[in-house]
Amino acid sequence: MSYAPHDAYSRLLRGAHEAAATGRVWPAHPRGVIRASWQRSLDAGFDPEARSAPLVYDLSRLDDVRSAHPLHPLLPLLAGTLSGLADHLMIITDGRGRVLWREGGNTILRRADQVGLADGHEWDERVVGTNGIGTALATGRPVHVYSEEHLMRVLHVWSCSAAPITDPDTGRVVGCVDVSDTARTLHPATLALVGAAAKLAESRLALHMHERDERLRRRYEALRARPGVLLSPTGRVISGDPGGRLGERVPLGDPTAPHHDVTTAEPLAERRVVLGDGTVAVLEPFSEGYLLRALPAAAPPALTLSFLGEGLPSISLGDHERPVSLRHAEILALLALHPHGLTAEQLSFHVYGDDGNPVTIRAEIHRLRGQLGKAICAKPYRLACPVEADFLAVRRCLAAKDAAALAGAYKGPLLPRSESPEIRRERDELEAQVRACLLRHGSPEHLWSYAQTFSGRDDYEILERLAALHPTDTRAAAARTRLLL
Known part of the structure; x- marks a missing residue:
């Protein structure tokens, strides 16, 4: 210059x-x-x-x-x-x-x-x-x-x-x-x-870093230490994470904390760390580095759906019961009926029919996840927790042809106010199967229990069966009265 x-x-x-x-x-x-x-x-x-x-x-x-x-x-x-x-x-x-x-x-x-x-x-x-x-x-x-x-x-x-x-x-x-x-x-x-x-x-x-890593890896393999992800003293992942889920490094908090050599008689000091995906793991000092071991995952709380009968639909996640809107109840029912999941397009069609819009469904799912968090996964949308639903329990009773359990489980139609094409189809099919099973296998007690539901209250064939009971049976008198109305 x-x-x-x-x-x-x-x-x-x-x-x-x-x-x-x-x-x-x-x-x-x-x-x-x-x-x-x-x-x-x-x-x-x-x-x-x-x-x-x-x-x-x-x-x-x-x-x-x-x-x-x-x-x-x-x-x-x-x-x-x-x-x-x-x-x-x-x-x-x-x-x-x-x-x-x-x-x-x-x-x-x-x-x-x-x-x-x-x-x-x-x-x-x-x-x-x-x-x-x-x-x-x-x-x-x-x-x-x-x-x-x-x-x-x-x-x-x-x-x-x-x-x-x-x-x-x-x-x-x-x-x-x-x-x-x-x-x-x-x-x-x-x-x-x-x-x-x-x-x-x-x-x-x-070069020096790779040489230290190799020494640590050889010692880990020679001692046949228990399974885990092997980390350097600074939290770099050396081995044990083939999928790369942890990334290149695990934050250790205080990397200067004292180590205890694995060969000593002193008990190893352990501490828990929170990983990037929110899960908790145990960090165990090993030689000059660390072993990271996953904690057994806690079972997610069960989601309970109460959607049968004339009352308002409700859900429970763990011990917390809460009401739910009809639209959200429809979405949850459909996801429970399709455990492998539904795309936004499929879910939109099941809820709205040909007039559905996937954008609308995505917005509803977003609001629903605000209440249920990780209980709902995406791509495809599915329930990621144990599910107990009254209509699923009815399905199991039908499969077992257990009329006694069926009479106790069936409280009425599935989401009777729903206009969703898929819910209406499921509701009509469930109703028909329950009625047929009780007429074929049910006792008078089972038929009387069904007669208390919205659909069974005026069911002519069910009431005729009950009216044929002994004249002194109060159920027969009630059935004859309904037949005359």
Whole structure:
């Protein structure tokens, strides 16, 4: 890049910088990534007149922090990758932009000390403003910050290229690699080289992760531990979920909770976790990882449908009884009669006939699911819980030709006010079968019970049978009276 474009851009940046520092409208804008960074920094209350990044680590304890950091084993790799930039300052930070390591010549190290480009100092955008490290961490991608693009004035003699490093095990950014210099600008290849170093570090972290996974998998198979889904210490799914139902990772809540090795005599501490689909499972520490075991599913509450007779239809889900509209009763009856489910189009036709509209049925199902929740599934619509229905009980009595049970179960027609074509067909068919079974197999007591229903009250053949009973039988007298009306 020639100096002329740099000079023009520097003049633009100086004007924008003065406006931003004084709260005035910017007369011109820097490039998009820098403009967004300036806005974030100013919104966080950053003062462009600050002189240095803050020291946030106790330097006497920094060695412990470094040795525990996942990038510590990769220092030779990163240094070797960037060795061609020997005249520059190389910095490696943690995921919050706090400097853990740096390398460079004595002259540039002294210049870096003056602005806090040194061990233990923090370079988050919120505390230092726009800079290569902080902006790369904020955006999650490699970025180059040219001198006057820094918000902190004392950094206008610096330029830097930085790239974040993401740990494939946790999915979180764990650090940043940065190359800085007091030159007017860095070579255009610097950003690409820094990005390549970050990608190389991520590849090495992934390799180490797969090696740990394989060790954990082999130990699990060797010990023949009880079945479950094997998880890494960070909740990644290693094996045991062939369908991928859990996704790549199971949230553990507190992944730093202490582990108990499976080979020790100590009882394993277990805790329950809620999975993404709302089910509950047991999380059991195993070696360096975890085993996830499903809890036996609790039986869903039964849905009881009371739709026979002249009274208002009602339903019960578990112990909770509630009234239900005729339209919703029709839908539930049809789903109970078709346990394998119905599409919206089929259900619409059964309820409304040729004038039905699937959109209307979907709206009704939506309202019904608001009352019954997961008791109704979709694609196709079906009942996903145990169902007890008075009309289904009548069907079972008919199949068994049990007249005594039938007389007690049949309370009257199925949803007598319904005009649904399918409900009317089912109602007429059920009525005919009940009547035929009782006339053929029923005792006077059974016939009298049927005569108390809406349809049996004026049934001529049923009343004739009852009228033929002994004259002193009160049922015979009642039947003769009805025959005379």
